[in-house]
Amino acid sequence: MSRAASRRSPGEGALFYRADRDRWVGRVTIDGERRTVSAKTKTEARKELDLLRRAADDGLPLTAGSMTLADLLTVWADKALPNRVLADSAITSHKWAIKILVEEIGNVKVRRLTPDQVEAAFLRRTKTIDVAKRRGRGRTSGSALSRSSLIKVRSTLSQALKWAQRRNLIARNIAGLVEIPADAAVPKSGKSLTxxxxxxxxxxxxxxxxxxxxxxxxxxxxxxxxxxxxxxxxxxxxxxxxxxxxxxxxxxxxxxxxxxxxxxxxxxxxxxxxxxxxxxxxxxxxxxxxxxxxxxxxxxxxxxxxxxxxxxxxxxxxxxxxxxxxxxxxxxxxxxxxxxxxxxxxxxxxxxxxxxxxxxxxxxxxxxxxxxxxxxxxxxxxxxxxxxxxxxxxxxxx
Structure with a gap:
């Protein structure tokens, strides 16, 4: 059965079926360069095309599969945080959490990020950190993170992934599945004046x-x-x-x-x-x-x-x-x-x-x-x- 090509509005790209490949193909020109995506179904190809255009608008890598967590967190910090009314302490907390996430799992592709990877990173951060070289990047020395600190890091990750999910950059937000290590230290309560x-x-x-x-x-x-x-x-x-x-x-x-x-x-x-x-x-x-x-x-x-x-x-x-x-x-x-x-x-x-x-x-x-x-x-x-x-x-x- 033949399949008719689907043309989109000017500037939105085009969708068409290639019988020789049994694939739906989407094409769009971004910054003067033609980009192409393909998928088994028309719906999937349209999603990939939309994802490509949205990634370009948000300053993310044009190939969705190559978008790392570091890429996402950088764009989220630049685009999302300035639009929110937050206390200076909250902004500082988010940036601190982003630094930790980038150091630990920043090179992981966002689409392949799993709760296990995040939990493994959290487990590493429950230990005292030594200055070391890891995959070509220096790591900051410091004390182990407490349970409440890891919860803050997870919250930042969740907000960034939610932002990406709303833009169809990822299929789901895995942060809600991440558990805090059981042996993470409970912080001491704040001191008080006598x-x-x-x-x-x-x-x-x-x-x-x-x-x-x-x-x-x-x-x-x-x-x-x-x-x-x-x-x-x-x-x-x-x-x-x-x-x-x-x-x-x-x-x-x-x-x-x-x-x-x-x-x-x-x-x-x-x-x-x-x-x-x-x-x-x-x-x-x-x-x-x-x-x-x-x-x-x-x-x-x-x-x-x-x-x-x-x-x-x-x-x-x-x-x-x-x-x-x-x-x-x-x-x-x-x-x-x-x-x-x-x-x-x-x-x-x-x-x-x-x-x-x-x-x-x-x-x-x-x-x-x-x-x-x-x-x-x-x-x-x-x-x-x-x-x-x-x-x-x-x-x-x-």
Whole structure:
């Protein structure tokens, strides 16, 4: 039985049947060069033709079978990540994971990538890495990756493969079949300030530009991005509450942008004890003085609580720098970051007897297991009825 040729629209290539080869053939011109694909059926040939054109559009190798995981991850990082609003830490995490995947299995063809190959790479990464030459590439030295780190790597792989799957570059996303090695180390939970250390830190922070940020994070357990995203409209001085509904993040372009909270469950309204409200009053007075000094250079269009002296969104690097200076001035030993104030808040609340469910609500968490694993430290038995946030740290820290 004869088979009629199928012509496509101009620029989309052509499909036709070759009886001498018993194959369907697709042809398309890309960058002035004719490319040809063939398959047993017309449908398969059309898919191969579409794949060829899509790969060219995405900057991937024109022969789908030659596309390596390194090729895919490079294009995904260049094309997909810039279009997403992500915190700078999330972008850094993806790039870190890409580096590991490229080092381990970057030369594997994406269409031939199997869960076993990924699991074998993960198993290698549970061991301490030595500097070595492997297939002509140097490997970075470092310690073994923990279970949570490997989960992050798998998540990056899954997102990249999902992006490729939507573009018909691969048939399936195998990342969901990958299991984390059973002997992968479980990371230690984050450290927390003691009551005495919290006192020292707050004394050192008194009168500084971002005193209110450190107080609200330590008392209420806000994430750094949630604190940076606070607007004055989010603070109700009459009811003594703070509404958390957005987070300030750094996009792939480096610009500071306002986005949704980390999860829908992170949207919450929190009772603010008097020290928090008082710190906001002092901060508003300080910001008013900065606005007068800046004059026409003032640009706080979003009415943010925490800004630069000229009203621009607070810079995350500057925030971390000021926090390090406060820690150094407080004589609190160790390496501390602003995010550990959140850990400390959870620990202090639970240590005072606040039920774990209320601590989870306070921090905007729904996964109690994760909260118990990463945020609680030095926990006493829960007191019946628990404690409320209002006055908790006033009693313990002031």
């Amino acid at each position: 009551v005495a250390e919290a006192k020292l830190l707050l004394i050192a922070a008194a009168g500084t530009d971002l005193e209110a940020m450190w107080i609200v994070m330590l008392y209420l357990g806000l994430r750094p991005g949630e604190a940076a995203g606070l607007a004055w409209d989010d603070i109700d001085f009459d009811s003594g509450t703070v509404h958390i509904w957005r987070s300030r993040k750094v996009g792939a372009s480096g610009n500071s942008v306002v986005g949704a909270t980390k999860t829908p469950g992170s949207i919450r309204t929190l009772d603010a004890p008097q020290p928090v409200l008082d710190s906001f009053v002092r901060h508003r007075r300080r910001q008013h003085e900065q606005r007068l000094a800046a004059g026409s250079w003032w640009t706080n269009e979003e009415n943010l609580v925490f800004t630069s002296p000229y009203g621009k969104p607070s810079d995350s690097a500057a925030v971390r720098k000021e926090f390090r200076e406060i820690v150094a001035a407080s004589d609190v030993e160790g390496d501390w970051t602003p995010n550990l104030l959140r850990h400390s808040a959870a620990s202090l609340m639970a240590d005072a007897g606040m039920p774990i469910e209320l601590v989870a609500d306070q921090l905007g968490h729904r996964d109690l297991r994760m909260l118990q694993r990463h945020y609680r430290h030095r926990i006493r038995p829960t007191i019946s009825g628990g404690a409320v946030v209002d006055g908790l740290l006033t009693r313990e820290v002031s």
